Amino acid sequence: MLLNLTILPGDGIGPEVTEQAVLVLQSVADAFGHQLRLQRKPIGGAALTAANDPLPADTLRACLASSAVLLGAVGSPAFDHNPGHLRPEAGLLRLRRELGAYANLRPAVFFPALEDCSPLRPEVVRGTDIMIVRELLGGAYFGQPRSIEGNPGSQVAVNTMRYAESEIERIARVAFELAMKRKRKVLSVDKANVLECSRLWREVVTRIGKDYPGVKLGHQYVDSAAMLLVQRPTDFDVVLTENMFGDILSDQAGGVVGSLGLLASASVGGPVGLYEPVHGSAPDIAGKGIANPLGAILSAAMLLRHSFKLEAEAACIENAVSTVLSQGARTADLAGKGHPAISTAEMGRRVVEAAKASSIPAGPAEKSA
Ligand code: NAD
Ligand code: IPM
Ligand code: MN
Numbered sequence: 550m551l552l553n554l555t556i557l558p559g560d561g562i563g564p565e566v567t568e569q570a571v572l573v574l575q576s577v578a579d580a581f582g583h584q585l586r587l588q589r590k591p592i593g594g595a596a597l598t599a600a601n602d603p604l605p606a607d608t609l610r611a612c613l614a615s616s617a618v619l620l621g622a623v624g625s626p627a628f629d630h631n632p633g634h635l636r637p638e639a640g641l642l643r644l645r646r647e648l649g650a651y652a653n654l655r656p657a658v659f660f661p662a663l664e665d666c667s668p669l670r671p672e673v674v675r676g677t678d679i680m681i682v683r684e685l686l687g688g689a690y691f692g693q694p695r696s697i698e699g700n701p702g703s704q705v706a707v708n709t710m711r712y713a714e715s716e717i718e719r720i721a722r723v724a725f726e727l728a729m730k731r732k733r734k735v736l737s738v739d740k741a742n743v744l745e746c747s748r749l750w751r752e753v754v755t756r757i758g759k760d761y762p763g764v765k766l767g768h769q770y771v772d773s774a775a776m777l778l779v780q781r782p783t784d785f786d787v788v789l790t791e792n793m794f795g796d797i798l799s800d801q802a803g804g805v806v807g808s809l810g811l812l813a814s815a816s817v818g819g820p821v822g823l824y825e826p827v828h829g830s831a832p833d834i835a836g837k838g839i840a841n842p843l844g845a846i847l848s849a850a851m852l853l854r855h856s857f858k859l860e861a862e863a864a865c866i867e868n869a870v871s872t873v874l875s876q877g878a879r880t881a882d883l884a885g886k887g888h889p890a891i892s893t894a895e896m897g898r899r900v901v902e903a904a905k906a907s908s909i910p911a912g913p914a915e916k917s918a
Contacts, residue, residue, distance in 0.1 A: 550583045552857060555615040557608065557644075560594040560637055561830025562840035562893075563621025569842035569897025570619060570849040573869075576901045577853070577862050580908035588615070592644065593623025593637030593830075603640025609647055612821060617856035618648070619849060620825040626832055637830075645685055649819025651716070652723045653683040653795065654851070655827055657802035657812060659782075662875040665886045666807030669779065677782040679802055680731065682724040683795025685816055687716045688746065690792045712746045712791065717753040719818070724789035725761040734786035736767045738774045738794055750791060774798065779805060799827050808882040810841025813848040815855045824852040834881075838892045841880040843870055846900055869903035876903075 556571060558564035571587065578585045590608040591599050599605070603623070612618045623637040633639060659667070659677035667674040692709030699705050721737075728735045737754045739747035751768055758766040769777065771794045777784065778798065782805050790798065803809030812827035826844030834840055847870060854863035877888050878899050884890035891899075 550857060551586060552578060552583055553586045553616045555611045555618045556587055556589045557592040557618060557620040558589060559592050559621040559623045559830065560625045561622055561832050561835035563623065563830055565838065565840050565893050566826060566842040566845035567619065567621035569893060570845040572897050573846050573866060573900050573904060574849045577865055577904055580905060581862050592620065592640045594625035594628050596640060597628060597635065597637060603635065603637050604643045609644065612644065612648065615821060617852050618821060618823045619852055620823060621845065622826065622828060622830040624830040642690060645816055645823065648821050648823055650816035650823050651684065651686040651818040652720055653685040654815045654817065655681040655683060655799040655812060657681065657806050659806045660871060660874050663807040663883065666883045667805060669805060674782055674805060677806060679782065679785040679788060680727055681788045681795055681799050681802060682720065682727065683799065684716065684720040684791050687712050688792035710744065710746045712749060714749065714753050717750050718757055721754045721757040721789060724787050725757065725764050728764045728787040729761065732786040733764045735764055736769055736785060736788050738769050738771050738788055738790040738798065740771050742770060754789065775801060778802065803827060808841060810844050810880065810882045812844050813851050815851040817855055822852065822856040824848040838894060839881045839890065840893050841882050842893050842897050846870060865904050865908050868907055869900045872903040873899040
């Protein structure tokens with residue numbers, strides 16, 4: 550198969566982790582007989598520097614013309630005081646909208662080898678396997694009007710949280726469909742005791758839930774859900790929630806399983822899928838070669854699964870990640886207790902090796918054994 554991809558390395562650790570994800574993709578493509586066609590384009594701060602636009606027309610064109618997009622991260626303190634439309638993050642938000650990527654899937658899976666990395670006791674975190682289904686194109690992120698107006702000292706800022714029934718319906722269906730293939734549990738997270746958006750959310754999710762009688766639907770206020778996520782993470786299966794709550798809960802889920810650097814995501818629903826780790830550009834560690842590339846690498850696995858239906862290839866990457874972690878490979882965010890830290894590149898190299906080892910067809914010796 551021809552895998553026609555646009556790579557958007559972005560800012561900070563984005564290029565460092567993306568490079569490793571591309572190396573892993575390349576080796577898995579080679580092993581399974583696929584051809585990778587890649588083009589790299591700037592986004593975020595890198596694009597602001599190059600073209601004074603966080604999503605240049607050429608970058609968007611390339612993304613729309615490819616089969617899938619792999620992104621590192623955007624954001625840099627250098628642009629933190631820019632007007633909203635000239636911030637790196639604006640490029641990513643526009644890209645999500647242009648790609649029609651309304652469904653953001655953020656799995657948080659606990660790796661048994663990482664028992665000493667979670668701040669939670671092993672008996673609490675063991676078995677955690679959560680799929681956060683985050684609505685990605687609505688809510689306060691995109692609602693109009695939005696503004697800051699007035700003179701210094703008496704300024705007023707406005708954001709609008711907005712949801713249409715159709716937006717809630719389509720993301721709810723994604724969550725229920727996923728739940729059918731998992732433990733058949735959906736927890737819809739909202740703030741229906743305070744927000745109109747959440748009351749509509751709960752009404753629509755409840756209605757759609759009737760089409761899925763085999764799925765157990767629960768509702769939880771977001772504050773309470775945040776508490777439960779650290780108290781009983783194994784109770785969760787599919788979490789269905791709006792844009793901002795999903796943003797917050799997914800970072801928290803990263804903390805639960807041991808590091809934000811482990812989490813991958815897929816943003817789907819439109820014609821071209823977008824794949825990116827959940828973490829940001831991590832300016833505090835950028836350029837040091839110590840970032841954890843596993844979130845990016847696992848995002849590449851999601852890309853193979855969701856955009857190309859290459860399940861065996863996706864599983865090959867995921868198994869390779871599991872293998873290297875159980876062999877003790879740890880970047881700085883996971884290191885300690887007898888496990889020295891390895892670099893971003895070394896982690897990538899080990900995943901490539903593990904993926905190669907598992908994708909080699911059994912030789913005659915093994916076959917006859
Ligand atoms: P962040 O996720 O970049 O970093 C939070 C903390 O986690 C930092 O201490 C960082 O060092 C650590 N961390 C993150 N990823 C890591 C990895 N792969 N390996 C090891 N440690 C890792 O969040 P932040 O500091 O709040 O934001 C920094 C910038 O990133 C901001 O400009 C923000 O807007 C942007 N951001 C972008 C994305 C994205 O592109 N999808 C996501 C989140 C934040
Ligand atoms: C994420 C990020 C983005 C978001 C920012 C950078 C726009 O935090 O992907 O989680 O809030 O969606
Ligand atoms: Mn986030």
